[in-house]
Amino acid sequence: MKLNIEGLLVYFPYDYIYPEQYSYMLELKRTLDAKGHGVLEMPSGTGKTISLLSLIVAYQRAFPLDVTKLIYCSRTVPEIEKVVEELRKLMEFYAKETGERNNFLALALSSRKNLCIHPEILHANIVVYSYHYLLDPKIADLVSKELAKKSVVVFDEAHNIDNVCIDSMSVNITRRTLDRCQNNVDTLQNTIQKIKETDAAKLREEYRRLVEGLKEANVARETDIYLSNPVLPDEILKEAVPGTIRTAEHFVGFLRRFLEYLKSRLRVHHVVQESAPQFLKDIFDKVCIDRKPLRFCAERLQSLLRTLEIADIADFSAVTLISNFATLVSTYSQGFTIIIEPFEDRTPTIANPVLHFSCMDPSIAIKPVFQRFQSVIITSGTLSPLDIYPRILDFRPVTMASFTMTLNTFNVCLCLVALSSKFETREDFAVIRNYGNLLLEMSAVVPDGIVAFFTSYVYMENIVASWYEQGILENIQRNKLIFIETQDAAETSMALEKYQEACENGRGAILLSVARGKVSEGIDFVHHFGRAVIMFGVPYVYTQSRILKARLEYLRDQFQIRENDFLTFDAMRHAAQCVGRAIRGKTDYGLMIFADKRYARADKRGKLPRWIQEHINDGSLNLTVDETVQLSKHFLRQMAQPFRQEDQLGLSLLTLEQLESEEMLQKITQIAHQT
């Protein structure tokens, strides 16, 4: 159908449209008009992707000078494939409706096997790839730096974007890293030696270039060709590489010294936490390394690797990591912290020293993106509360909106069960037994698949062991098979496969998994694969971690976000992600069970996405296990009644005529919830 969205002709490749899709496009159009950034929350399964694509493509066609390129960032390869599939549909529709062959070029960068390096890709109108291509400075430099300024960047499934940013800027150094780095440095030295004997002119040429400084890079950036790299701040470019590391041998010697210093730092027996300036002072005192050469370390190494014509850069990942660390630590005096731990918390007897150079400010990594591109859209099914994202990512959005799902029947049954798993009481025998009972009862009334989420692997192991002792596990197995997610990826995907098989052939299964684990983030449980999701406890992040403590402190000092607020926000977005796995569309239905009485509190409930909150009524609060069972039975029977598309039509599914009616347009304006 062809839609008219505030004067913009949008081709929409389906015959029907959901009202919230229309509303979503409206908000999106306003964001693009204002050339600003936007935060949009819409539940999954309501056709977010196609709404985004049809509107932006239409916009590109209508105003080819204002928007030249769409950069669509998603999280995983299957998600990228889904986007491409939708895009193909849209393009076919365009070809059919307009009758002309379109000259749109879309490009998806998924994995190495599909990689194409043809220069034509630079002119693609649509680029679909993973976050890391844009955020991770190591990759962004290779792939994304030549993207035009007038692009629209979309981050889909962006509820975890702050963590991605932080991860991309953080460095962890272990003894193994240092050993491999040592090997790298040795190889470098040998190669230099060889080249010196055969082709000394090459090294001299490099030296000359370094004297001239990094002017070229500076010119390029000023003339707006490249996306700036957060690792390499602007001021460095204006200076030349300092003399101490200008020749290749000197630089290798410098790296050796730096490496020795790091090794000595790892030989600690107690935990050390220090800021970047402290670290720099210490390194100067101990091995006389100045701040300035450190800052040029990453750039200098790149130059050296280029000069030596080393083909396989991947072999030099360790030394690249170290040099990146050197540059970062000397560049940013704020937003980072260094923590050296002699052993892991779980194994306090085995020495395994780690140096965490941890980024605490996600805005550092994403800043160049916001600065460079005229519109950045952050969207996901779970972004509540919306206002926290602009705060922690440090940007000013022009639109922030949350959309709800319009349904003709309630296909979500939400139960808040009054059980407790507070940290103090969660080892309690009675609590564990209550959890077991809940799962047992649910396994008897819910058909096919149930997914249960725990707060951590350790906790899950404890509970499962205890259930085994109490015989609960045996009783559950009379109803359904049990599969468990483990930290081993291969094992987990095996379990997942078997789980789906059991759901498919009527045996029924339960998948025990962990919030923040692989299952909770990327895997959908459509229809019978997830008829119920049970969330045991509130998935708070492990608060005893020093990195987290440092980050919380930073958030409090820099952004005035209270520790508790952030922790709750983080826990609730993960909880919402977990339970949201089960509902992946309007014909899908499922039970969402929050098994912890803390969810009933206003501060927790308020942080759930609006489309979940809407299903919470007084009748679903503080239930006992019995009440939950009765409620579920009733709900599942209702949902099993035949469901026809005609019933949906006109209410939550619209044809073009219905959409254009005055009354419906009125209703649509209420769907978007501005904040």
Add this chain to the structure above:
Amino acid sequence: MDEEPERAKRWEGGYERTWEVLKEDESGSLKATVEEILYQSKRKRVIESHGQVRLGMMRHLFVVIDCSRSMEDQDLKPNRLTSTLKLMEAFIDGYFDQNPISQVGIITTKNKRAEKLTDLAGNPKKHIAMLKKAVDTVCVGEPSLYNSLKLAIQTLKHMPGHTSREILIILSSLTTCDPANIYEMTKTLKSLNVRVSIIGLSAEVRVCTVLTRETGGSYHVILDESHFKELLMLHVKPPPTSSSSECSLIRMGFPQHTIGSLADQDAKPAFSMSHLDSSSGPSLGGYFCPQCHSNYTELPVECKVCGLTLVSAPHLARSFHHLFPLDAFIESPVEEHQRNGFCQACQGELKDKSIFTCPSCRSVFCVECDLFIHDSLHCCPSCIHSQTAS
């Protein structure tokens, strides 16, 4: 509700949210929508049966009754098993009432096994007697869809191609324990033209959805006891045959019923062939097969000696009405009706929201009478009346 037997311990049951029925809600409340759907499906039953389609008049139906642990659940009163068996008795009666020349067999499944309760037969009394006995069955273990289906098709595949082969499963459990891949079984069923329908007692199970969709059957989940009854009764009507089933002429015998008296010299006492195994003695009268003169006390039956199908003319006539169904009555809101506000059939006042008009004689009926006419009478009383009058 009053007729329900008292439960032993009331507190054993779950919460009955009886007040929820009364909930009135304008904003798309669930209850209202579901009731609307139920009403629609009631009407649909009437409407669907119209249209000139070939129907499977001679039906061979196996009913599989789940007797697994979950049948002890007390959400149907007094428990699922008793309630199911009671409804099954009514179903058997209705089935033979509407399909006198068809046959039924009953299979139970529990503890991962399937057992035949009764074999395919056309005698309702025997089935009902077995059902009555089955009330004391101990419900244990899990059901097995695969084994039940396998047992059913062992018999069904030998049935002649012009009859319809059907399996109706009443499934209470949410799991099935199968020795082999059930999707292979689905293919076999499909190739044999067996139609599998399922009535679920608890929730929608994926494997049932696939099974019924593949074999062309229907899948429903009950809401409560009355809905259960309604769903079960849907299966009383013969389903349309699949186009692939063969056509053939069938030889049938129409035996006369003779009553011999002891005074009659020619009367020869004979054993009823169908009761040879039972202890009843020889009788003088009965139905005598026109081909081989075997004696039968009951019709319809397949002659055990010569294999002829023996029916009575009224039986055939009863099955016949499915082929010439009564046209659906036209539904219209009660306000549009100006004349006297009484139903032509029951003479009751028309107070429901819609009325039904016979398309040929323009008589007006209420919803209850409409259902009765289409379900039981199969002809419009006022049309018949005017025919005889003229």
